[in-house]
Amino acid sequence: MRAMCEKVIPNTNSSWRYCKYTLDFIPFNWHYHPEYEICLTLNSKGVCHIGDYIAPYSELDLVILGPDLPHTWQSSPNADNSVQVVHVAQIPKKWLSQHVLNNPELMVLEDLLINSQRGLKFSTQTARIAKTYFEQIEQSEPFEQYLNLMGLLREMSQDAHTHILSSATFSASSYSHQAQDKFDKVIDYIYQHYTESMCAEQLARMAHMSTNHFHRFFKKRMERTLTEFINQLRIGKACKLLVNTNQSITSISDQCGFKNISNFNRRFLYLKESTPSQFRKRLKQKSLV
Incomplete structure (x- = not known):
């Protein structure tokens, strides 16, 4: 089966993407992407597919996947109808590789990234530590998320009980x-x-x-839908203009592609949970503190 290439968009004001999924079950979705991925699966039992590796998984399943390595998890609903939780961090290859190359302190991550090319599974102890890091990432601002990501990668690099998953003969580059x-x-x-x-x-x-x-x-x-994606890009640009310029809100609305100020205000409120004027005022107050 040919894997589908997933397009990964970093979180707002971030160089990488974090997402938490809560699911009744995990459907089969054979895919790959050019980013590194750290995946922690909780309260779930099923079958894991990574490259040519296929095996059961259970609670506290932590893996790191290298770029372009096809993968999916698959599960059925839990008997008690409880939700299954998946924490995912997707990190651009170029960004992380340059971090390691340019900062001697991060060279300890080199073996981790090399071994991730075939998929790397971690001990239950490290998975518990990862759960704490992901819970902190979920509640944090981008700067703290970055620090927690680095801490998580360090902990993973120190695990002496990892297990390489896909075989050395498997080639992810064979995918179209x-x-x-x-x-x-x-x-x-x-x-x-x-x-x-x-x-x-x-x-x-x-x-x-x-x-x-x-x-x-x-x-x-x-x-996300096409409309949701375009609106997120437009509102992201609006936030930058609100922070970095003194332009009127009407002018910013026009520059960002909205046909009228009412639609701009409505979309901004939905995505940022504040109006444009409230957003600008709050940022100015923070800068004065």
Whole structure:
């Protein structure tokens, strides 16, 4: 089965992505991405697929996966109907590799990253420590999240009871990147033109898909709809302008691609839980403290 390439978007004001999933069960979703991934699965039992490795997993399952290594977990609902929890950190290869290369203090992570190319499973003790780190990451601002990520990587690098998963003969590079290349072109186009008017039909043609197929494909790959993705980019730009300029809110709304100020205010409130004026005022107050 051909793995699907997942497009990973870092969290706002962050160089990497953290996400917590709460699920009734984990569906089979065979995929890969160019980022490193740390995955901690809790309160779940099922089958883990990583490269050519297939084996059961259970509570406190902690692994790190190297770039482009296909993987998925698969489980059924728990007998007591309790939710299954998955903490995921996805870290750009170039960003993390440069960190290790440019900072001698981080060279202790080198073996960890090399072994992650085949998937690396950690001891239950390290998984418990990782659970604490992820709980702190969930509640933290980007700077504290970064510090906790570095702490987690250090703890993982010190685990003497790791287990390499996929075989040395498995080659992740054998997967076709044709669909990935087409979709990446669409994403690049959106990044360059998100303040302009664009429609799904236009983007679907760029990806050589029907509009309905494009909508489904986009949501599966990006974990959000096209409209949600564009609005997040626009509101992110608006936040930067609110903080770094004295431009009027109406002017910022226009620059970010919103057709009217009411829609801008509504979208901003939904994503930031404050109005643009409240956001600007709060940031100015913080800078005076």
